[in-house]
Amino acid sequence: MRNTTIPEEEYMLPGHVACLGCGAALAMRYALKALGKKTIVSVPACCWAVIPGVYPYRTLEVPLLYTAFEVTGAAISGIREALEVLGQDDVTVMGWAGDGGTADIGIQALSGAMEREHNVIYVMYDNEAYMNTGVQRSGATPFGAWTTTTPVGKLRIYKKERKKPVAEMMVAQGVPYVATANIAYPEDLIRKLRKAKEMKGPKFIHIYATCPTGWRVPPNKTIEIAKLAVQTRVFPLYEVENGVYKINVKPKERVPVRDYLRMQGRFRHLTEEEVELIQKMVDEEWEKLLLKEEMTNRVRKE
Amino acid sequence: MKTMITGNEAAAWGARLARVKVVSAYPITPQTKVVEKIAEFIANGEMDARYIRVESEHSAMAACISAENTGVRTFTATSAHGLALMHEMLMWAAYARLPIVMAVINRAMAPPWSIWADHQDSMAQRDTGWIQIYSESNQEELDAVLMLYKICEDKDVLLPAMTMMDAFILSHTMEPVDIPDQKLVDDFLPELDLPHRLDINRPAGHGSLIMPEGPVMEYRKAMADAFAGVRDKILKVEEEFREIFGREYGGLVEEYRTEDADAIAVVSSTIASTSKEVVDRMRERGLKVGLARVRYFRPFPHRELREIAKKTDMLGVIDRSYTFGYGGALYAETKGVLYGHSDIPVKNYIMGIGGRDVTPEILEKVFMDMLKIAKDGAVDTEVEWVGLIGDERWSA
Ligand SMILES: Cc1ncc(C[n+]2csc(CCOP(=O)(O)OP(=O)(O)O)c2C)c(N)n1
Numbered sequence: 001m002r003n004t005t006i007p008e009e010e011y012m013l014p015g016h017v018a019c020l021g022c023g024a025a026l027a028m029r030y031a032l033k034a035l036g037k038k039t040i041v042s043v044p045a046c047c048w049a050v051i052p053g054v055y056p057y058r059t060l061e062v063p064l065l066y067t068a069f070e071v072t073g074a075a076i077s078g079i080r081e082a083l084e085v086l087g088q089d090d091v092t093v094m095g096w097a098g099d100g101g102t103a104d105i106g107i108q109a110l111s112g113a114m115e116r117e118h119n120v121i122y123v124m125y126d127n128e129a130y131m132n133t134g135v136q137r138s139g140a141t142p143f144g145a146w147t148t149t150t151p152v153g154k155l156r157i158y159k160k161e162r163k164k165p166v167a168e169m170m171v172a173q174g175v176p177y178v179a180t181a182n183i184a185y186p187e188d189l190i191r192k193l194r195k196a197k198e199m200k201g202p203k204f205i206h207i208y209a210t211c212p213t214g215w216r217v218p219p220n221k222t223i224e225i226a227k228l229a230v231q232t233r234v235f236p237l238y239e240v241e242n243g244v245y246k247i248n249v250k251p252k253e254r255v256p257v258r259d260y261l262r263m264q265g266r267f268r269h270l271t272e273e274e275v276e277l278i279q280k281m282v283d284e285e286w287e288k289l290l291l292k293e294e295m296t297n298r299v300r301k302e
Numbered sequence: 303m304k305t306m307i308t309g310n311e312a313a314a315w316g317a318r319l320a321r322v323k324v325v326s327a328y329p330i331t332p333q334t335k336v337v338e339k340i341a342e343f344i345a346n347g348e349m350d351a352r353y354i355r356v357e358s359e360h361s362a363m364a365a366c367i368s369a370e371n372t373g374v375r376t377f378t379a380t381s382a383h384g385l386a387l388m389h390e391m392l393m394w395a396a397y398a399r400l401p402i403v404m405a406v407i408n409r410a411m412a413p414p415w416s417i418w419a420d421h422q423d424s425m426a427q428r429d430t431g432w433i434q435i436y437s438e439s440n441q442e443e444l445d446a447v448l449m450l451y452k453i454c455e456d457k458d459v460l461l462p463a464m465t466m467m468d469a470f471i472l473s474h475t476m477e478p479v480d481i482p483d484q485k486l487v488d489d490f491l492p493e494l495d496l497p498h499r500l501d502i503n504r505p506a507g508h509g510s511l512i513m514p515e516g517p518v519m520e521y522r523k524a525m526a527d528a529f530a531g532v533r534d535k536i537l538k539v540e541e542e543f544r545e546i547f548g549r550e551y552g553g554l555v556e557e558y559r560t561e562d563a564d565a566i567a568v569v570s571s572t573i574a575s576t577s578k579e580v581v582d583r584m585r586e587r588g589l590k591v592g593l594a595r596v597r598y599f600r601p602f603p604h605r606e607l608r609e610i611a612k613k614t615d616m617l618g619v620i621d622r623s624y625t626f627g628y629g630g631a632l633y634a635e636t637k638g639v640l641y642g643h644s645d646i647p648v649k650n651y652i653m654g655i656g657g658r659d660v661t662p663e664i665l666e667k668v669f670m671d672m673l674k675i676a677k678d679g680a681v682d683t684e685v686e687w688v689g690l691i692g693d694e695r696w697s698a
């Protein structure tokens with residue numbers, strides 16, 4: 001018997017139409033390995049509305065309900081309630097939306113669905129911009145990034161605002177299970193989705209998904225960049241269960257953010273000072289995260 | 303059971319009797335009592351349904367869509383701004399061929415804020431692919447909800463429907479309503495059996511990307527064909543309904559004293575009730591006027607209106623909304639279906655905008671104007687606004 005750490009069952013067939021090196025495609029593949037066949041997925045307008053293929057072809061071995069851009073939270077609420085009416089409580093319902101469909105236009109429906117405590121999993125796969133429509137800025141685009149609506153230009157207009165912390169917003173809302181995950185850490189990703197599947201109530205998972213096309217990187221760098229995002233602490237891996245933080249990966253050495261930024265065309269215009277500024281932001285966020293972990297664990301113990 | 307209830311309560315009773323399983327709704331005046339009543343029914347164990355208390359009307363319709371697509375009967379209700387907010391999802395529901403039924407309380411659109419009866423909200427949704435019916439009484443509203451589920455869920459139809467009633471005039475006014483026996487309703491209305499429901503044993507993409515050479519145009523044509531068959535289903539279901547419950551409403555268009563009428567008013571909703579009074583009074587005085595109450599706006603009653611036009615010398619179309627740059631929508635479409643079939647004059651009266659009262663006195667003036675046009679054989683003004691402040695011509 002082979003000793004694999006990733007389930008061998010496939011619920012995503014070959015033949016999808018994602019770009020080369022698409023992190024979002026990998027994310028779905030892993031997620032379905034974790035959740036299995038008894039799953040219904042709902043996707044809004046986003047790259048994932050295209051990736052499964054053009055009618056009559058399909059990639060997923062589970063029912064997939066396509067919906068409008070801003071309604072994922074509401075769509076999974078409706079599916080879940082209908083399944084309960086039908087007595088199909090053992091079916092997992094997963095909303096699968098991009099960062100734009102989650103952090104921006106869909107934030108209301110997401111917040112509503114989580115607040116109503118439906119038994120659903122909401123995944124925000126994060127490629128850090130509106131990729132389906134050609135790399136426009138989203139609220140989840142990181143500080144410093146070039147996008148087609150923050151095109152740098154002569155006036156150096158890049159994304160000047162911080163990334164919207166959707167997972168933290170969900171923690172603030174009291175969502176009982178909130179986690180971040182990353183395609184370069186598939187065992188961790190699968191474990192988190194399995195945990196979400198076992199737990200009743202609302203779950204929110206934020207998955208980092210490299211986008212070579214939009215980030216201006218070669219497709220064979222997808223995993224390397226995703227790994228660096230964790231090692232540089234740009235995208236920490238953690239989970240929050242009933243308000244208590246647990247950081248899953250604490251990098252031993254401090255890999256400079258510069259290594260991460262300099263690999264990507266979308267950050268090419270940044271000066272050394274700007275890179276330093278981002279380093280400071282990242283350090284600060286990491287410090288805060290450590291304190292949150294310490295504080296919430298202490299509160300729990302007391 | 304005969305009881306006194308408001309139009310809003312009648313709509314809620316319709317949902318309850320239809321054994322709706324998922325309700326997803328958001329409050330807006332004057333619809334609020336519909337969702338409150340349903341909440342009460344559920345809280346008292348009188349209605350076995352899930353109630354999703356969504357955070358917007360857009361989400362209300364989105365959740366109805368996904369629940370219905372999972373295979374259960376859904377219901378929602380809204381009004382004016384809520385309906386406008388749903389616009390995107392209305393098309394989604396129709397194109398996904400989901401037989402959702404919704405009560406719409408007709409209210410004016412802002413600005414300025416006005417919560418009173420006006421049809422602008424639902425007229426603006428006439429191209430979304432929904433069946434649309436305008437009720438004249440609370441009883442008709444309740445009965446319409448029951449009939450619509452039966453019509454919409456028919457495998458040859460599979461379309462959503464909205465049933466309209468006038469803000470306050472029906473929504474908040476008590477009328478005697480016969481609440482049918484649950485057992486009779488159960489015999490009349492079978493359980494939903496949606497052929498294209500989400501099913502883990504039949505994985506499929508519902509609404510996936512399609513190219514221009516894919517069968518997208520064919521889907522639309524199939525929907526157009528389904529719509530073309532709705533007229534006959536309406537008549538058939540109403541006949542069945544009459545047999546079981548003893549009530550009928552006249553199909554797509556209810557005719558009232560149209561026999562040998564010199565002029566016929568084409569009108570919908572509660573203006574029709576007032577008009578009937580006026581018709582009676584005028585007939586007593588030997589003035590031959592009649593009324594065609596358009597119940598279904600979608601599908602539009604082509605045949606019926608063409609037949610009605612044959613019986614008379616002119617049509618006066620009363621609209622409670624306005625299509626800017628054209629005229630009233632009921633007028634525009636009535637004229638459209640008459641073209642090539644009838645040469646009688648047609649005049650449009652814009653009335654009751656923003657809830658402006660439409661009194662019997664002012665309606666009588668309209669009928670007198672119609673009789674004059676019938677006699678002259680020509681229309682003076684094609685579209686006329688009636689009941690404006692300070693307009694002596696129409697003031698009572
Ligand atoms: C109401 C509405 N507005 C705009 C669009 C156009 N649109 C489709 S996908 C998309 C961007 C999606 O971005 P994101 O959610 O981040 O997913 P990604 O494409 O990056 O995977 C936009 C703007 C739409 N479909 N609907």
Ligand SMILES: [Mg+2]
Pocket residue numbers: 098099100126127128129130131138
């Ligand atoms: Mg994106």
